[in-house]
Amino acid sequence: MKHIDRLNRLMGLLKEGPQTVDTIDQYFGGELTPRQIRRLIDALELIGFDRKEFESTGRANKKTWHIKSSPYERNTQRLLRGVLPRVFSIKRQELVEKLVGKLDVAIDSSHFYETEAHRKLDENLEIIATAIDSSRKLKINNISGDSTSIGNSINFPIDVLPISIRYHRGCFYLVSVLHEKVQPSVVTFQVDQLSLTITDKSFERQDYVELVESALKYRFGISQNIDGEVYDIRLRFSSTTGEFVKNQFWHDEMNTPQRNGDGWIIEFQCGINRELVGWLFQWMSNVKVLAPPKLVDLYNEQLDLMLKLRGHTDDDPLEYTNRFAPQV
Structure with a gap:
């Protein structure tokens, strides 16, 4: 395991509560010596950790390390872990634990109405996020289902301008602009229903943000409106x-x-x-x-x-x- 990965995992562990050499050793599967553990503790500042927010008690191998935080801060972290969508807690479990620690069973979500955390959803989220970051158009080859009431208004395959990802009622949606006609239109798609690829065609994303915000402002939820009236x-x-x-x-x-x-x-x-x-x-x-x-x-x-x-x-x-x- 790389040094930076160990530091991130240790950071996540410390966010869960006070830790000793023994608990840290157990967390890493017994692969670290007490000296290596202390060196990791000393190196936490390499990943931007402020040592002023860090305390230790005891001596030598009997030390206990913990992060200074208020009950409100700790409970906020527990609540954040508890309400994460299933696609994160299942498909990205290891990364989530590095960032916010392990799931606290005392604070949980029913995940009612959420999309199942299958591979296609996770893969499509990555494709869309990459396209947004690089301001490249997406080609939607096909769609299964019609959760946003598109109807027969769009013929696939089609190129769209990806503007954002919106989480709504347990599902992730691609918020995009369709610019095949003179007047651009804002179209939303449920992410896991899409078959899509990134193109090499670029666009200026910022040019369309105001249009998208204005259009979504007068939708009830995420679905297409039947007309342009308010x-x-x-x-x-x-x-x-x-x-x-x-x-x-x-x-x-x-x-x-x-x-x-x-x-x-x-x-x-x-x-x-x-x-x-x-x-x-x-x-x-x-x-x-x-x-x-x-x-x-x-x-x-x-x-x-x-x-x-x-x-x-x-x-x-x-x-x-x-x-x-x-x-x-």
Whole structure:
């Protein structure tokens, strides 16, 4: 093992709590002598560690080393480890432990709704991050699934300008710009659904950052909007459900929730997309769409489609429908 790797691993171990020669020796599998361990301790400043934040007690081989930190700092580190997505805690476990220490079972995540940590996700994240850093275009050869409601608006293969990676509802998304037409458009893709490669074509990423921020500002979540309009969304929630919904972050343009009789009125300004309608259905009979009329109609249309399923047998196939693809 390289010297710098040992230092990084030792740093991660010390972040977990006080360590002795014996515990450090055990961590490295008995491959280091006490003298080598002390030399590693002395060399920690080589990786930018401030010795003022480091303390030792005891003498010779009985020393205990630990990092000075407040309970708040230690608990912040434990919380950070606990909420990391599965793709990091599984595919990049060794590196994560170097950076923030081992997982603390007392603080854990359910990982509910997260993408499975398979190899394709990890590989695609690397490809996209590399393309962003080098400002090179990506070629998307194909896509499996349609989690962001692209519909038939894009024909593959296609070149896109990668701007950022966004983590949303347990999944990683490529935020990109499609510039095949006169007017560039912001398109999002779920990372693990893509078959892609880096091209040798470069672009100026900074030229498109403002465009992307402006477009995402008026999306509910990450999905494509059905059109270019921004709507005044107005919803009425039942009292108990509203108490929960009003305290969660849903959108940048969400107004202060208002008490209305025995319920709550929640308003925000954004486009209409499949994600918004799907979000409404999770509240079941505890929400009513008040405005705009277009959202009322789309919501009722989905209600009618679901009611029709009551007449289907268990063997009747379900046909994929997407009434929220961008109108091109």
